[in-house]
Amino acid sequence: MTSAPEVPIHARRDGFDPPPELLKLREDEPVKKVNLPWAENAWLVTGYSDIRIVFSEANKFSNSPEGRATGNLAKSGFLLAYDPPDHTRLRRMLTPEFTVRRIRRLQPRIETIVNDHLDALEQAGKPADLVANFALPVPSLVICELLGVPYEDRAEFQHYASIRLDMTLDMAERTAAMEASRAYMAKLVAEHRKNPGDDMIGMLIREHGDELDNVELTGVADLLLLAGHETTSNMLAMGTLLLLRNPDQLAEVRAGRLVDEAIEEMLRYLSIVHSGIPRIAVEDVSLSGQTISAGDVVICSLPSANRDPILGEDLERFDITxxxxxxxxxxxxxxxxxxxxxxxxxxxxxxxxxxxRFPSLALAVPFEEVPFRLFSPVHGLQELPITW
Structure with missing residues (x-):
């Protein structure tokens, strides 16, 4: 029996929080050499200002996987693994569909989807798992409709997603799930080529069909489907649990007050994405007195950055004001x-x-029994038992 891999420090959590040893690193060694199973020369960056530099200077820190064992992602449509000018070309095609003005068009449909799932949750009765019955299906249906992916296929693509993001599993199993997911999307893209609809895949084919081959279009759609439901799903579940642990702030959101502020504070406080895609130093770079050599891997801790005192005071506390x-x-x-x-x-x-909808919403189990994800690129909950 293969033992589960040790969780690297940048992906560890203590409930909602990054572990104390990670925050201590930010104070003592904000740029530290670390050992990773897949990278001999890796650096963990934990300070807000240093991470802004890494994320801002694409000419010094590359997202391209060339030269590292992450699979054949280059030129595959996996936008996160692109550098300019290819990244610029591909993102330019997608950006118009994700502007605030365009997204507002979806508001009535999202409201309907949310209310339909609340109706179903209420009718099914308590107790219930909020992840399976609300937090996961709502963003899944939204992204399916936006992209043009049949929602009835959700069991298939969610199964692949759960394997791809479970880093306790063998790499071969995760790679097989990624290939199966891309094969599913490739078939869908081929169907859209014949009859492009009004959805995003159809738009990309109609407006950029000559610039995008099927491989790249498949990769784009696969990434948007995966990211579009996994991240928001975990924010909905984790955010609900966080509000239940802070009833005064929950009351404000229930009353429709400070909703935007609450969402931004949840995003900061939970920081569900541990680090994003690792970067590769293109040249020798100095950060916080450390020299990162060309070719070294750079991991940036987002939970640590979002609690850096440079952003404000008492950031270990959740505060929607x-x-x-x-x-x-x-x-x-x-x-x-x-x-x-x-x-x-x-x-x-x-x-x-x-x-x-549920004025008496509460946990159906003690907080200590709520199962958090063990090791995934996206922090979250395996389930959230609720009652009302």
Missing amino acids: RRISAHMAFGHGLHHCLGAPLARMEMKIAFPALLQ
Whole structure:
């Protein structure tokens, strides 16, 4: 029997929080050489200012996987593994569909999806698992409709996603799930080529079909489907649990007050993405007195950065009255999350609706029994048992 891999320090959590040893590193050694199973020369960066530099200077820190064992991602449509000018070309095609103005068009449909799932949750009765019955299906249906992916296929692509993101599993198993997921999407893209619809895949084919081959289009759609439901799903579940642990702040959101502020504070405080895609130093670079050599891997800790005292006081405390707009929950720089406006819209609708529908919403188990994910690129909950 293969033992589970040791969780590297940048991916460890203590419930909602980064572990104390990670925050201590930020104070004592904000740029530290670390050992990773897949990289001999790796650096962990934990300070906010240093991470902004890494994320901002694409000419010095590359996202391209060339030269590291992460699979054949280059030119595959996996946008996070692109550098300019290819990144610029591909993102330019996608950006118009993710502007705040475009996303507002989806608001009535998102409201319907949220209310339909609340109806189903209420009718099914208590207790219930909020992850399976609300937090996961709502963003899944939204991203399916936006992309043009049949929602009835959700069991298949969610199964692949759960394997791809479970880093306790063998790499061969995770790679097989990624290949199966891309094969599913490749078939879907081929169907859209024949008859492009009004969805995003159809738009890309109609407007950029000559610039995008099927391999690249498959990769783009696969990434958007994976990221579009996994991240928002975990924010909905973790955010609900966090509010249940802070009833005074929950009451504000239920009343429709400070909703935008609550979402930004949840994003900062939870920082569900541990680090994003590792960077590769293109040249020798100095950060906080350490010399990172060309070819070295750089891992940036987002939970640590989002609690750096440079952003404000008492950041270990969840407080929805804060005004911190420069958090890094969505990253920073040219790889800043494309879907951020959509995620914010979904949360802005879902949290008040959930709390208003169930005025007595509560955990169905003690907090200590809520199962957090063990080792995944996206922090979250395996399930969230609730009652009302």
